[in-house]
Amino acid sequence: MLASSTLQRWHPKTLSRGTLVIIGLVLLLGSKMAWADNGLTFLTVNDGQSEQEYSVKLQILLLMTALSFLPAFLLMATSFTRIIVVLAILRQALGLQQSPPNRVLIGIALCLSILIMRPVWSDVYENAFLPYDQGEITLMQAFSTAEKPVRNFMLAQTQQNSLEQMLRIANEPVDSNVDDISFAIVLPAFVISELKTAFQIGFMLFIPFLIIDLVVASVLMAMGMMMLSPLIVSLPFKLVVFVLVDGWAMTVGTLSASFSTG
Template identity: 75%
Template sequence: MTLPHKTMMPGWLKYLPLLALMLGFSSQAFADQGIAFMSVFDGESNQEYSVKVQILLLMTALSFLPSMLLMMTSFTRIIVVLAILRQALGLQQSPPNRILIGIGLTLTMLLMKPVWDPIYTDAYEPYDRGEITLQQAVATAEKPVRAFMLAQTYENSLEQMLRIAGDPLDLEPEEISFAVLMPAFVLSELRTAFQIGFMLFIPFLIIDIVVASVLMAMGMMMLSPLIISLPFKLMVFVMVDGWTMTVGSLTASFGGL
């Protein structure tokens, strides 16, 4: 039996163009005039090849997409918690960093889907059809991203960033600039990640203490407790389905978005 050939791209790929809309370019950046890219002189005429300012800046913005992924999504919290979990288990290189980053990216795509769906339908699709301008698309895409970041940001972190920026503390949510909101959001994500990591550390710390106490009572002080406790920690982690519990805790920490 021959399987049908599917040409539909994966659903998450449709969100990649949305990340470029998060940068919030000013209206001057999208002027219709071109800038000279190169000049060719053949002895009789001097011909210039131009690129639009809009296209040039859009291509430049692609280099900032990794930073935007770190600064404006749930990736920071996820990768920090996974790194702390690996440390709590006593494992140095397992799972490898690439595996942790892959898990973090896939979970980020899943958790951010309620945020990116309205951006795709309300901002990118109308802009792709030519119904709205790019500036209007950026303004529309900004709203769900800002709502997500504000919902995950602690008030004291936001106030601290407002003090550093010299802005009033009584600004409305829509009046807070991204330059202030992004560092406050990242600080809040780190705080939440360390809180979750502390709770993950406690059961493994208890196992280490029990093993160290038993070895001390047996007079086996020359034997490293880590060598004995590591198999027990792995066994306990697998028996309680630790990866599923960790992912569930991370998902619950975002409040269902």
């Protein structure tokens, strides 16, 4: 009777969630210890002469560090910066504070960035990732090959004065060869150029809506309705004009055409 009651009490259906969590943690820790004992490795670097394997903890640290730099790389080394700045200025020009929300704007900018950067990603995948995955080149050679198409795209968008400014900041010769300029100099020059181009496009988008605001404000003052905010009256007119001219398609088309293929 005692044995049957004990088995019934420890039946899986009668276990509490806390007990299941504890059992799961024990199994996870046990498997982790088994991995450490067996010398399981996830990352191996082959320099052509010797093969070096990193421990699991160091590999996880390297992986998490690399993943933490992905958002910064996406913001700085792609077309994302120009697109998101122009979309934010467009929303401000329309007089809308929270619509479209930030998540929608970021989603649009991310999708357009993936589409615009597709030739670059294809080049990186075919000439860097696939040869490395097949063992034809080393990891450092793959990084060097992958840098070239990204670098060419960035230099095609970078303005000469921005590049010269960054060279002066880095105490490098202004007349240096483009191929000899470090990636650490090209990156900030590219970001500054992207911000400048985004503000230029945003200014051109702002002018029509500014004219509508001025016309509405003048009409309200002529009618003696100075207590009424012009933004409340001009907002419907700006939305109607933006929809009639298919403003989103025009904005996306202008942004896509503004990127040079080099």
